[in-house]
Amino acid sequence: xxxxxxxxxxxxxxxxxxxxxxxxxxxxxxxxxxxxxxxxxxxxxxxxxxxxxxxxxxxxxxxxxxxxxxxxxxxxxxxxxxxxxxxxxxxxxxxxxxxxxxxxxxxxxxxxxxxxxxxxxxxxxxxxxxxxxxxxxxxxxxxxxxxxxxxxxxxxxxxxxxxxxxxxxxxxxxxxxxxxxxxxxxxxxxxxxxxxxxxxxxxxxxxxxxxxxxxxxxxxxxxxxxxxxxxxxxxxxxxxxxxxxxxxxxxxxxxxxxxxxxxxxxxxxxxxxxxxxxxxxxxxxxxxxxxxxxxxxxxxxxxxxxxxxxxxxxxxxxxxxxxxxxxxxxxxxxxxxxxxxxxxxxxxxxxxxxxxxxxxxxxxxxxxxxxxxxxxxxxxxxxxxxxxxxxxxxxxxxxxxxxxxxxxxxxxxxxxxxxxxxxxxxxxxxxxxxxxxxxxxxxxxxxxxxxxxxxxxxxxxxxxxxxxxxxxxxxxxxxx
Amino acid sequence: xxxxxxxxxxxxxxxxxxxxxxxxxxxxxxxxxxxxxxxxxxxxxxxxxxxxxxxxxxxxxxxxxxxxxxxxxxxxxxxxxxxxxxxxxxxxxxxxxxxxxxxxxxxxxxxxxxxxxxxxxxxxxxxxxxxxxxxxxxxxxxxxxxxxxxxxxxxxxxxxxxxxxxxxxxxxxxxxxxxxxxxxxxxxxxxxxxxxxxxxxxxxxxxxxxxxxxxxxxxxxxxxxxxxxxxxxxxxxxxxxxxxxxxxxxxxxxxxxxxxxxxxxxxxxxxxxxxxxxxxxxxxxxxxxxxxxxxxxxxxxxxxxxxxxxxxxxxxxxxxxxxxxxxxxxxxxxxxxxxxxxxxxxxxxxxx
Numbered sequence: 001x002x003x004x005x006x007x008x009x010x011x012x013x014x015x016x017x018x019x020x021x022x023x024x025x026x027x028x029x030x031x032x033x034x035x036x037x038x039x040x041x042x043x044x045x046x047x048x049x050x051x052x053x054x055x056x057x058x059x060x061x062x063x064x065x066x067x068x069x070x071x072x073x074x075x076x077x078x079x080x081x082x083x084x085x086x087x088x089x090x091x092x093x094x095x096x097x098x099x100x101x102x103x104x105x106x107x108x109x110x111x112x113x114x115x116x117x118x119x120x121x122x123x124x125x126x127x128x129x130x131x132x133x134x135x136x137x138x139x140x141x142x143x144x145x146x147x148x149x150x151x152x153x154x155x156x157x158x159x160x161x162x163x164x165x166x167x168x169x170x171x172x173x174x175x176x177x178x179x180x181x182x183x184x185x186x187x188x189x190x191x192x193x194x195x196x197x198x199x200x201x202x203x204x205x206x207x208x209x210x211x212x213x214x215x216x217x218x219x220x221x222x223x224x225x226x227x228x229x230x231x232x233x234x235x236x237x238x239x240x241x242x243x244x245x246x247x248x249x250x251x252x253x254x255x256x257x258x259x260x261x262x263x264x265x266x267x268x269x270x271x272x273x274x275x276x277x278x279x280x281x282x283x284x285x286x287x288x289x290x291x292x293x294x295x296x297x298x299x300x301x302x303x304x305x306x307x308x309x310x311x312x313x314x315x316x317x318x319x320x321x322x323x324x325x326x327x328x329x330x331x332x333x334x335x336x337x338x339x340x341x342x343x344x345x346x347x348x349x350x351x352x353x354x355x356x357x358x359x360x361x362x363x364x365x366x367x368x369x370x371x372x373x374x375x376x377x378x379x380x381x382x383x384x385x386x387x388x389x390x391x392x393x394x395x396x397x398x399x400x401x402x403x404x405x406x407x408x409x410x411x412x413x414x415x416x417x418x419x420x421x422x423x424x425x426x427x428x429x430x431x432x433x434x435x436x437x438x439x440x441x442x443x444x445x446x447x448x449x450x451x452x453x454x455x456x457x458x459x460x461x462x463x464x465x466x467x468x469x470x471x472x473x474x475x476x477x478x479x480x
Numbered sequence: 481x482x483x484x485x486x487x488x489x490x491x492x493x494x495x496x497x498x499x500x501x502x503x504x505x506x507x508x509x510x511x512x513x514x515x516x517x518x519x520x521x522x523x524x525x526x527x528x529x530x531x532x533x534x535x536x537x538x539x540x541x542x543x544x545x546x547x548x549x550x551x552x553x554x555x556x557x558x559x560x561x562x563x564x565x566x567x568x569x570x571x572x573x574x575x576x577x578x579x580x581x582x583x584x585x586x587x588x589x590x591x592x593x594x595x596x597x598x599x600x601x602x603x604x605x606x607x608x609x610x611x612x613x614x615x616x617x618x619x620x621x622x623x624x625x626x627x628x629x630x631x632x633x634x635x636x637x638x639x640x641x642x643x644x645x646x647x648x649x650x651x652x653x654x655x656x657x658x659x660x661x662x663x664x665x666x667x668x669x670x671x672x673x674x675x676x677x678x679x680x681x682x683x684x685x686x687x688x689x690x691x692x693x694x695x696x697x698x699x700x701x702x703x704x705x706x707x708x709x710x711x712x713x714x715x716x717x718x719x720x721x722x723x724x725x726x727x728x729x730x731x732x733x734x735x736x737x738x739x740x741x742x743x744x745x746x747x748x749x750x751x752x753x754x755x756x757x758x759x760x761x762x763x764x765x766x767x768x769x770x771x772x773x774x775x776x777x778x779x780x781x782x783x784x785x786x787x788x789x790x791x792x793x794x795x796x797x798x799x800x801x802x803x804x805x806x807x808x809x810x811x812x813x814x815x816x817x818x819x820x821x822x823x824x825x826x827x828x829x830x831x832x
Contacts, residue, residue, distance in 0.1 A: 335699055343693075346694075359667060389587070392587065392589075392590055396592070
């Protein structure tokens with residue numbers, strides 16, 4: 001009977017195959033490149049197995065063009081809104097039962113919301129990385145790192161060959177300018193930007209130029225505007241981000257044109273507010289993408305310069321000492337120098353301020369999406385977060401008051417007890433050392449709680465101004 | 481030269497083989513246990529719990545020690561594994577230990593403020609230990625942010641603390657040494673807290689910590705391949721990973737206040753910090769103080785920790801340099817061999 005395919009079987013099979021190939025390679029004394037190839041194959045297979053059995057895509061997806069997606073999304077939203085509007089107006093015929101018609105109307109609105117939200121989320125949908133801990137995830141991380149390690153090995157090969165060549169000319173460019181090094185950097189710093197915006201700048205440029213071409217026969221005024229956008233997009237790396245934000249804003253305004261006609265026919269309503277909210281979110285997203293890409297660009301530049309520095313230093317060392325440098329030496333040096341340079345970058349005002357802005361805007365996006373979600377579920381029997389937050393605020397305030405009352409009660413009890421003790425001690429002639437100690441402790445506690453009571457009185461005064469909680473305080477006081 | 485070339489190939493194959501053994505080793509590990517020292521719950525208010533560690537023999541130091549950890553990450557770091565446990569060492573050396581567990585914040589806790597944490601929760605724990613041991617004063621040890629809380633508490637209630645120990649605690653937030661200190665100044669903390677539903681996620685904080693040493697993960701996982709054939713080494717590694725990933729969310733109000741008033745305005749050493757309307761003055765600290773900092777701390781650099789000694793009125797102040805990083809203070813071998821005995825001896829001498 002054929003065994004069912006599962007992760008472990010496949011895993012072990014890959015293991016067995018790879019071990020055999022490794023042993024053969026060692027026995028046959030194959031050269032280094034072939035061994036690296038075997039290792040790479042093994043890693044790829046392991047990664048593929050993890051992806052297959054953990055539901056991740058086996059092939060990397062090519063990032064979609066963000067701007068085209070937004071345009072497509074605007075058009076789809078407009079179209080679906082008009083379709084639904086049509087359906088809704090037909091459903092609201094006076095010939096129908098009004099109750100049925102109302103239910104249908106509600107249903108149609110839900111459909112519209114769902115479609116809008118689905119559309120809105122589409123271009124910006126980036127998977128949230130889960131930090132939930134599991135050994136399997138660790139192994140996945142390990143494989144990913146090993147893969148970077150192996151790629152660095154492969155990149156290192158021409159340089160290693162240079163060490164053995166009689167002319168000793170070092171090919172920095174092969175190392176730094178190829179796609180492989182860029183891929184390593186993207187892998188290392190993928191958290192800085194959503195994957196979809198990997199080629200954000202190029203996407204923006206392409207989109208503007210294609211619009212410009214398609215509008216060549218349009219009115220002169222419109223053409224001028226697009227010309228201006230195109231000029232805002234700089235050519236050189238140094239001024240790459242200069243004005244990018246303005247350009248994004250301009251482009252986005254163009255994209256919004258797709259929605260403009262039907263926005264005009266939507267009467268002032270909650271729905272219209274929601275639509276505007278959605279457009280706000282899109283604009284925030286674009287600014288977020290611009291800033292996060294700017295940040296990533298800074299990191300990439302620094303990492304490139306650091307790699308150049310490493311190679312230069314190693315070449316100089318080789319020339320001075322004549323000993324070839326092993327990959328692990330190079331790898332450690334690469335890590336040390338790149339990390340130090342990145343930390344220096346992270347210390348800079350420019351980076352810190354940019355990061356601060358990015359955090360603010362990303363939190364704003366989250367808030368707007370939350371608001372939108374609340375609008376969407378307003379018709380459903382669910383308690384929205386904003387109401388839970390209100391309750392949390394009230395509970396927090398009440399808990400503070402209960403604690404304060406408990407302390408006051410405790411103080412009163414202690415004072416009463418102290419008074420009783422002193423009356424009793426006046427009656428008795430002498431006290432033992434133990435009792436003296438206990439009295440001292442109580443006195444000290446009493447002193448402390450008096451201090452707390454004074455502070456709390458001030459708090460009560462302040463909070464009493466809030467009418468909503470006044471009643472609760474009074475009731476509690478009465479009970480005490 | 482050919483020899484070097486072969487050596488490189490062998491190094492590479494060796495790594496690959498160890499990596500292959502890794503899956504087998506990982507599959508043999510059933511449970512990653514941390515914080516295993518026996519303890520019992522003695523006080524609770526909502527999610528906040530006070531634990532007392534169990535002892536087999538009576539304590540040799542009569543004043544108990546209350547430990548308050550940071551709100552960031554979990555106190556399990558102090559008892560990571562039996563042979564790397566500051567707690568076990570303290571118990572072995574004769575201390576009675578109490579520890580506050582701040583719990584896991586949810587959205588319901590978004591309004592929990594620094595006043596709640598310090599005046600109420602920390603205060604209640606101090607009072608519990610005082611009452612349980614029939615003592616006016618107890619010993620207090622604050623770790624990292626918990627150290628800042630301890631200093632604030634002790635400034636407000638010096639009559640309740642016999643000896644104060646601070647470990648890698650940020651006090652002076654003005655130095656530019658640490659990245660967190662630099663970044664916090666450009667952070668719109670109001671926007672961040674309000675827009676995030678009043679909760680700052682642990683993942684967000686961890687992402688920030690990862691950026692402090694941007695290639696540390698790469699380094700860590702590369703080195704991990706070398707220990708893949710050893711179950712013990714791998715378990716040590718996994719315990720640490722578990723602790724790192726166990727990062728509770730932060731209550732927004734407390735986070736807002738901590739960032740704004742300390743990281744951005746440095747109010748604690750400026751002398752203009754108030755908690756629930758009451759001025760917090762470091763000069764009120766008059767009891768013996770042991771201030772421990774880590775020489776290679778990249779999270780709370782020494783420049784932020786050492787100045788505490790200048791601001792307190794204590795006559796008996798000792799500043800102790802630990803040769804290591806922020807985490808090494810708890811789990812490094814020197815922590816077991818040198819730091820724990822130093823702390824216990826210091827307390828014993830002041831246990832009159």
